[in-house]
Amino acid sequence: MKLHELRDNAGATKARKRVGRGPGSGTGKMGGRGIKGQKSRSGVAIKGYEGGQMPLYQRLPKRGFNKPNRKKFSVVNLGLIEKFVAEGKLDAKVEINEDALIASGLVRRKLDGIRVLAKGDVKSKLTINVTGASASAIEAVEKAGGTLTVTVKAEAAAE
Numbered sequence: 001m002k003l004h005e006l007r008d009n010a011g012a013t014k015a016r017k018r019v020g021r022g023p024g025s026g027t028g029k030m031g032g033r034g035i036k037g038q039k040s041r042s043g044v045a046i047k048g049y050e051g052g053q054m055p056l057y058q059r060l061p062k063r064g065f066n067k068p069n070r071k072k073f074s075v076v077n078l079g080l081i082e083k084f085v086a087e088g089k090l091d092a093k094v095e096i097n098e099d100a101l102i103a104s105g106l107v108r109r110k111l112d113g114i115r116v117l118a119k120g121d122v123k124s125k126l127t128i129n130v131t132g133a134s135a136s137a138i139e140a141v142e143k144a145g146g147t148l149t150v151t152v153k154a155e156a157a158a159e
Contacts, residue, residue, distance in 0.1 A: 117137055
């Protein structure tokens with residue numbers, strides 16, 4: 001096989017529709033847009049428009065509430081912490097805190113803190129100190145013989 005013999009699979013590429021190129025092309029004159037009307041013109045935005053009637057998305061009531069000052073935590077699973085300990089990126093003998101998790105590359109950024117969840121197995125005895133943890137994660141670490149401490153930040157304690 002030579003370079004000039006290379007071909008794409010049949011039907012893999014399709015020619016671009018060339019609109020407004022004469023009557024012989026099949027999409028000449030009006031370019032497949034029909035005669036007159038809003039859709040035949042450029043700058044059409046009809047997505048939720050219902051001809052002046054109140055659109056459905058405005059007729060339906062609003063639901064729920066997004067708290068503007070809510071806390072956003074970085075989430076880490078116990079299985080990943082265990083994997084990083086096994087690979088030697090985290091040291092199980094010293095306390096694993098948020099700075100250690102970031103330094104190891106397990107968490108990219110702290111946000112409002114790091115929360116540990118119980119997905120995965122823990123075999124090694126770990127001492128973890130983080131901002132948040134699920135009850136099942138604390139239980140799993142203690143079952144393996146370690147401790148998981150949840151620290152309360154100063155601004156959260158002041159509220």
